Amino acid sequence: MTVHNSHPEDEAVLCAEAGALRAFSIDVLSRAGADAATAEAATRAMMHGSCLGVDSHGIRLLAHYVAALKGGRVNPAPTLRLVREVGATAVLDAGHGHGALAAYTAMDHAVRLAGSHGTGAVAIRNSSHFGPAGAYALAAAERGLIGLATCNSDSFVSLHDGAERFHGTNPLAVAAPVAGGEPWLLDMATSAITYNRVQLHRSLGRPLDPGVAAAEDGSATTDPERASMLAPLGGPYGYKGAGLAGLSEILSAVLTGMRISPEILPMAGPDLSSPREMGAFVLAIDPGAFLPAEVFLAGMARYLAALRQSRPLPGARVLAPGDREWAERDRRMRDGIPIDPATAAAFVQLARTYGLTPPIPVSSVAEKQP
Amino acid sequence: MTVHNSHPEDEAVLCAEAGALRAFSIDVLSRAGADAATAEAATRAMMHGSCLGVDSHGIRLLAHYVAALKGGRVNPAPTLRLVREVGATAVLDAGHGHGALAAYTAMDHAVRLAGSHGTGAVAIRNSSHFGPAGAYALAAAERGLIGLATCNSDSFVSLHDGAERFHGTNPLAVAAPVAGGEPWLLDMATSAITYNRVQLHRSLGRPLDPGVAAAEDGSATTDPERASMLAPLGGPYGYKGAGLAGLSEILSAVLTGMRISPEILPMAGPDLSSPREMGAFVLAIDPGAFLPAEVFLAGMARYLAALRQSRPLPGARVLAPGDREWAERDRRMRDGIPIDPATAAAFVQLARTYGLTPPIPVSSVAEKQP
Numbered sequence: 001m002t003v004h005n006s007h008p009e010d011e012a013v014l015c016a017e018a019g020a021l022r023a024f025s026i027d028v029l030s031r032a033g034a035d036a037a038t039a040e041a042a043t044r045a046m047m048h049g050s051c052l053g054v055d056s057h058g059i060r061l062l063a064h065y066v067a068a069l070k071g072g073r074v075n076p077a078p079t080l081r082l083v084r085e086v087g088a089t090a091v092l093d094a095g096h097g098h099g100a101l102a103a104y105t106a107m108d109h110a111v112r113l114a115g116s117h118g119t120g121a122v123a124i125r126n127s128s129h130f131g132p133a134g135a136y137a138l139a140a141a142e143r144g145l146i147g148l149a150t151c152n153s154d155s156f157v158s159l160h161d162g163a164e165r166f167h168g169t170n171p172l173a174v175a176a177p178v179a180g181g182e183p184w185l186l187d188m189a190t191s192a193i194t195y196n197r198v199q200l201h202r203s204l205g206r207p208l209d210p211g212v213a214a215a216e217d218g219s220a221t222t223d224p225e226r227a228s229m230l231a232p233l234g235g236p237y238g239y240k241g242a243g244l245a246g247l248s249e250i251l252s253a254v255l256t257g258m259r260i261s262p263e264i265l266p267m268a269g270p271d272l273s274s275p276r277e278m279g280a281f282v283l284a285i286d287p288g289a290f291l292p293a294e295v296f297l298a299g300m301a302r303y304l305a306a307l308r309q310s311r312p313l314p315g316a317r318v319l320a321p322g323d324r325e326w327a328e329r330d331r332r333m334r335d336g337i338p339i340d341p342a343t344a345a346a347f348v349q350l351a352r353t354y355g356l357t358p359p360i361p362v363s364s365v366a367e368k369q370p
Numbered sequence: 371m372t373v374h375n376s377h378p379e380d381e382a383v384l385c386a387e388a389g390a391l392r393a394f395s396i397d398v399l400s401r402a403g404a405d406a407a408t409a410e411a412a413t414r415a416m417m418h419g420s421c422l423g424v425d426s427h428g429i430r431l432l433a434h435y436v437a438a439l440k441g442g443r444v445n446p447a448p449t450l451r452l453v454r455e456v457g458a459t460a461v462l463d464a465g466h467g468h469g470a471l472a473a474y475t476a477m478d479h480a481v482r483l484a485g486s487h488g489t490g491a492v493a494i495r496n497s498s499h500f501g502p503a504g505a506y507a508l509a510a511a512e513r514g515l516i517g518l519a520t521c522n523s524d525s526f527v528s529l530h531d532g533a534e535r536f537h538g539t540n541p542l543a544v545a546a547p548v549a550g551g552e553p554w555l556l557d558m559a560t561s562a563i564t565y566n567r568v569q570l571h572r573s574l575g576r577p578l579d580p581g582v583a584a585a586e587d588g589s590a591t592t593d594p595e596r597a598s599m600l601a602p603l604g605g606p607y608g609y610k611g612a613g614l615a616g617l618s619e620i621l622s623a624v625l626t627g628m629r630i631s632p633e634i635l636p637m638a639g640p641d642l643s644s645p646r647e648m649g650a651f652v653l654a655i656d657p658g659a660f661l662p663a664e665v666f667l668a669g670m671a672r673y674l675a676a677l678r679q680s681r682p683l684p685g686a687r688v689l690a691p692g693d694r695e696w697a698e699r700d701r702r703m704r705d706g707i708p709i710d711p712a713t714a715a716a717f718v719q720l721a722r723t724y725g726l727t728p729p730i731p732v733s734s735v736a737e738k739q740p
Contacts (some may be wrong), residue, residue, distance in 0.1 A: 117457030
């Protein structure tokens with residue numbers, strides 16, 4: 001559907017114009033029927049992806065979300081209800097609303113619970129595609145807490161020694177606050193690679209690394225054209241990635257009573273009218289419950305300084321989780337957010353449908369890298 | 371120090387005699403000065419390793435623990451104190467005691483906290499080597515809760531793009547209850563492989579998989595003789611494994627105010643007298659806080675049935691986390707616990723020192739596999 005953002009034909013929206021991109025998204029979602037909270041949350045999550053370089057979960061999803069709202073899969077004006085609250089835990093029923101609204105709301109509750117209990121854990125029911133897991137973990141870290149977010153998703157990853165799709169890419173995201181800097185931010189699929197990478201290697205005509213993808217019959221392949229499912233993280237030790245995907249499954253689906261990955265309707269359709277009944281899970285940990293906040297922050301600083309000073313391989317650089325994303329954010333704020341041609345075309349169509357002016361892409365800059 | 375248990379010269383203690391092995395361990399630790407709680411907890415953790423096939427953290431550690439107790443590194447009779455308790459969280463000061471005593475005690479508190487708050491999170495201070503992380507996660511699952519345990523350790527794993535040891539093998543363990551069966555149990559190092567595997571490949575003269583280990587200068591190697599550090603999980607995507615190791619670091623060391631991995635004294639010495647000031651972290655989640663326990667258990671059963679029925683690669687079998695370990699436990703209960711020659715020799719020495727009779731190994735059976 002989309003071309004990877006490193007594609008030379010990509011165009012970019014200058015980040016001085018990121019506000020216009022954001023406004024366009026909110027306008028489109030609103031005119032597609034989304035209530036204000038839904039339009040705001042879905043846009044915030046997509047802008048997280050587009051600003052930090054996680055384009056698979058960026059603004060390219062706008063047209064898909066419109067289709068899901070119009071089709072009835074996603075409730076455009078859901079009532080989110082806390083159906084249960086026990087101590088440091090809660091269950092949020094998202095009313096088949098947008099997954100970003102559900103996840104941001106759940107993390108708000110988790111942060112509130114952590115304020116009185118030291119931690120807050122919120123299980124999300126009746127949700128939908130939630131996009132970039134890192135966005136919700138980050139929402140806790142921005143308030144000084146450690147945040148964790150996970151969500152299972154439709155089958156796309158083989159099991160270790162398995163020959164068919166089973167788990168989704170089931171991301172795990174964790175963020176931790178850093179004094180005077182951007183948060184430590186780990187946002188990882190539990191698959192060996194993302195489907196985006198398969199698409200990138202297809203467009204570059206470059207083989208995949210061994211052990212990261214499989215053909216339709218489950219046999220390992222390095223040919224991106226033959227790759228039809230992803231392998232779990234770990235290569236020959238893929239039971240680790242599959243186990244981490246299982247952790248996501250247990251927290252997102254089993255603890256919420258929602259669908260396990262093989263039961264979730266495919267994201268791309270054709271059915272865009274039935275709610276997907278997805279679960280998700282967020283956790284917030286207040287470091288201040290364990291030790292003085294400044295001691296925690298000093299520890300983070302000491303850890304990150306040691307890590308960044310660790311000896312790199314020749315020509316390489318050692319990075320902490322998030323370093324690459326924050327640098328990409330800075331670059332995009334300067335040079336623009338790349339918009340792939342399919343997304344740019346969808347914007348024109350959406351603008352026509354809703355009587356809006358599409359954000360004007362600027363010619364893409366050359367140094368965009370995957 | 372030890373030979374991998376698949377070594378043909380291994381001997382075994384029949385599991386009808388596992389009680390004798392356990393009793394020997396408790397007697398040795400007690401005579402080395404450990405109080406009853408320490409001897410019991412350290413033995414329980416080692417027997418977890420020896421029964422489930424995690425021999426690196428099994429009974430082979432007995433002589434090491436005796437040396438640490440005698441040397442003064444580990445306090446043989448510590449006072450464990452809850453120095454802080456806020457809502458669903460607590461901080462346990464382990465008084466430089468044995469890490470297994472600290473971790474089991476912390477998980478007891480976490481389970482108690484989860485009883486009233488839905489979750490319980492306990493940060494452990496002033497601890498030491500805690501052995502098999504899975505043992506403590508399992509302690510929660512045996513009581514119907516989801517358990518998580520992690521601990522950082524002395525530097526042995528390079529960073530992604532790094533050329534020196536930085537993180538420890540920093541395990542993450544999670545366990546979840548299963549009705550009428552053994553718990554789902556994920557116990558994984560965040561390194562690509564364990565050092566045990568390097569030793570195994572050395573003894574077999576077999577090359578390592580690419581991307582799992584590095585030579586002293588940090589360059590990747592498949593030669594087990596040259597391997598002097600491990601790579602983070604993920605091969606070319608090792609930032610994932612390094613990020614997961616970082617999660618362990620943040621929870622175990624930063625949230626506890628303890629040492630980060632590069633600051634921890636090497637396990638093997640030469641200094642066996644200074645406390646290692648290690649932290650660790652455990653979390654217990656009561657599914658019953660989120661939904662009826664029977665719904666959770668039905669969900670686990672549905673998930674595991676789907677997983678085990680997933681199509682395998684030709685000649686392979688799809689397993690859930692823990693399946694291999696529980697099968698190994700059954701095999702060892704039947705055929706015996708393998709005792710490597712170095713450990714058997716250490717037992718004879720310990721028995722002589724403390725006036726005890728060593729457990730009698732039986733000849734090892736042939737089918738032991740790594």
